[in-house]
Amino acid sequence: MNSLIRFIVRYQFFLLFLVLETFSFWLLSTHSYYQSTKLEDATRTLTGFASTRISNATKYLKLAETNEHLAQSNLELRNQLAALNTRYDLLRNKLGDTLVEPNYSYTLAKVVNNSINKQYNYLTLNVGKDHGVKKEMGVVSSQGVIGIVAGVSSNYSTVISLLNVDLKISAKLKRTNHFGSLYWDGKNYREVLLTDVPQHVAVSIGDTVVTSGYSAIFPADINLGTISSVEGKGSNFHNLKVKLFADFKQLSSVWVVSPKLESEREDLENTTTLR
Amino acid sequence: MVKDIVKYSGLFVLLILLQIFILNNIQLSGYINPYLYVLFILLLPYEIAGWALLIVGLLTGLTIDTFMNTYGMHSSATIFLAFLRPYMLRMLADREDVDKKGNPSLSGNGFVWFLKYVSILVFAHHLMLFFIEAFSFSTFFSTLWRTLLSSVTTTIFIFIAMLLFDKKQ
Numbered sequence: 070m071n072s073l074i075r076f077i078v079r080y081q082f083f084l085l086f087l088v089l090e091t092f093s094f095w096l097l098s099t100h101s102y103y104q105s106t107k108l109e110d111a112t113r114t115l116t117g118f119a120s121t122r123i124s125n126a127t128k129y130l131k132l133a134e135t136n137e138h139l140a141q142s143n144l145e146l147r148n149q150l151a152a153l154n155t156r157y158d159l160l161r162n163k164l165g166d167t168l169v170e171p172n173y174s175y176t177l178a179k180v181v182n183n184s185i186n187k188q189y190n191y192l193t194l195n196v197g198k199d200h201g202v203k204k205e206m207g208v209v210s211s212q213g214v215i216g217i218v219a220g221v222s223s224n225y226s227t228v229i230s231l232l233n234v235d236l237k238i239s240a241k242l243k244r245t246n247h248f249g250s251l252y253w254d255g256k257n258y259r260e261v262l263l264t265d266v267p268q269h270v271a272v273s274i275g276d277t278v279v280t281s282g283y284s285a286i287f288p289a290d291i292n293l294g295t296i297s298s299v300e301g302k303g304s305n306f307h308n309l310k311v312k313l314f315a316d317f318k319q320l321s322s323v324w325v326v327s328p329k330l331e332s333e334r335e336d337l338e339n340t341t342t343l344r
Numbered sequence: 345m346v347k348d349i350v351k352y353s354g355l356f357v358l359l360i361l362l363q364i365f366i367l368n369n370i371q372l373s374g375y376i377n378p379y380l381y382v383l384f385i386l387l388l389p390y391e392i393a394g395w396a397l398l399i400v401g402l403l404t405g406l407t408i409d410t411f412m413n414t415y416g417m418h419s420s421a422t423i424f425l426a427f428l429r430p431y432m433l434r435m436l437a438d439r440e441d442v443d444k445k446g447n448p449s450l451s452g453n454g455f456v457w458f459l460k461y462v463s464i465l466v467f468a469h470h471l472m473l474f475f476i477e478a479f480s481f482s483t484f485f486s487t488l489w490r491t492l493l494s495s496v497t498t499t500i501f502i503f504i505a506m507l508l509f510d511k512k513q
Contacts, residue, residue, distance in 0.1 A: 082394035086427040089402050090420055096409070097416025097476065104416075107479045 163211045164291065173288050175324040176200055178208070181225070185258045185317045190230035192216060196325060197224040207286040207326040212315040213293050214238065215323050217286055226325075232258055232317055239284050240293055240311075243277040245270055251278070251293065251311065258317055260297065263309040270307070272299050278311050285328045285335060348389065356404070359384050364411045367501075376490075378497040379418075381408055382469050383505060385426050386462060389447045394430065401426030414477075421473035428468050436461055450506040462502050467495040 098105045178200075182193035196202050198221050208215040208228050216228040217236065229236050234255045240263060241248035249265035263278060276296045282289025294313040301308030328334070363381040370378070385401055392400075405422030409415050433448070436457060450458045470491045478487045 082398070082427075082430070085395050085398050086423065089398055089423045093402070093405065093416040093419035093423060095416070096419060100415035101417070104476070104479050 160211060164209070174327045174329060176202060176327065178202075178226075178323050178325050180320045180323060183230075183317070183320055185230070185232055188234050188255045190232040190317075191219070192228040192230050192320070194218075194226045194228060194323065194325065195224070197221045197226050199223050200325075201327060202226050202325050203327075205286060206328070208323050209287070209291055209326060210315055210320060210323045213313065214280060214287060214291055215315065215317075215320065218325065230317065231261065231313075231315075238287065239281040240278050241281040242266065242270070242272065242296075243279045243290070245272075248281045248283065249306075249309075259313055261294070261311050261313060263296075263311050264306055266307045266309060268301075268305055268307060272296060272307055272309060274299060287326060352384075352388070355387065356384055360404075360407055360411075363408060368412065376493045376497050378494060378501045379408075379470070379473070380498060380501045380505065382422065382425055382466060382498065383502050385422060385429065386465060386502070387447050387449070388429075390433065390445070397426045397429065398423060417473065417476050420476060421469050424472045425465055425469040428465060432461060432465055449510055450503070451510055458506075459499075459503075463495065463499045466498050466502070467491065470495045470498065 098108050176196055178194040178196040180192055181195050182191075184190045184192075192208070192215065194202075194208070202218060202221050204218055204221060206218045208218060214231055216230045216233070217238075218226050219229045220227045231238070232253050234253055237250045237252045239248060240251040247266050247270045249263050251261055251263050253261045266272065274296050278293045278296065280287040280289060280291040280293065292314050294311040294315075296309055297312040298310040299307060300310070359381045363379065367378055367380055381404060384404055385397075388397060388400065401422045402419055405419030408418040408422075412418065446452060448458065448461055453461070471488075474487050474491045474494070475481075
């Protein structure tokens, strides 16, 4: 009996000790930042460990449900893929099969500023250095060539429009593969000139003009326009007028063309060209 | 009884003031912090009830915490010290003097007994205190080293205090 009472007394002593220690640890955790964060860390580690174990165990019970969910989302993705494939084919046809050219990649851009009524027209795009755009990259729309990047900032780039009397690009007749140089004369925004096509080539009105691919800036076979008039009889070269496919008054979405092997090609050409 | 309460209240105030205004401002190599105030718990009478011992421990620690802005740190260590004290006393007790009157003291119990009593309990208190302060075992040996050095210093301070003020008993 005596020992029992002593035991209870001891036990109460220990109980009180625990209560008071708990109290002071509570004080510690509420008043001192360092210890409270440490305590939180410890409890988070503990609960994190426990919940990881629990979720590992319960994962197996949910496998059927998860499978069904995955199948459902597979179906949705397949549908999306089919829809996108259709659109991709459509766009690829419009761009004249150039998207399959593996040496170029494309960056989608929006035209945020544009002009057509000057001699030196420029566009501004909402992509820049941060999107991988560099100087002298080509810009195309779904209808044809738009211009060449002239300057880039981190989020914007300016483009020399095809409607700029300074810009000359290499173009060819799709039917005969004869190439010449294409430039704007500064008069009609729907028409550009194609020169340097020799007189012996039989050019007829309505022939399609595409990019030649002789410069690294544009891939070959991007649509430009159709021949609208043939002049220059008596000289060595045709004087061709080309009606552009692209309506520069309505530009909104364009692609910036990044040549993937540009430096390799340029290096090679620079070392072998005799000037 | 009343005399005892007055005596211990005086001792309490004295030790707290000594701790806060003098000892806390002494910087011994950065590693060593003597905490003389634990002497108050060590000098409480033998016959004090367990609950009273723990409450006094809490109040002492809390007072120090209030002045040092370390809420809970000294309290938990001092409560731990108060909790260990009865076991320590029973462990050190000779068979004859189980029902001793008065309180543990250097003059009453002898140098060796008092040294054992003080050093072990002070070490326990400091161990608790410094590990709560560090709150991690990653600096285990550094904390242990601090505990050891500070325990030795506190024990020395306690002996000096006892030699100076415990003549009459």
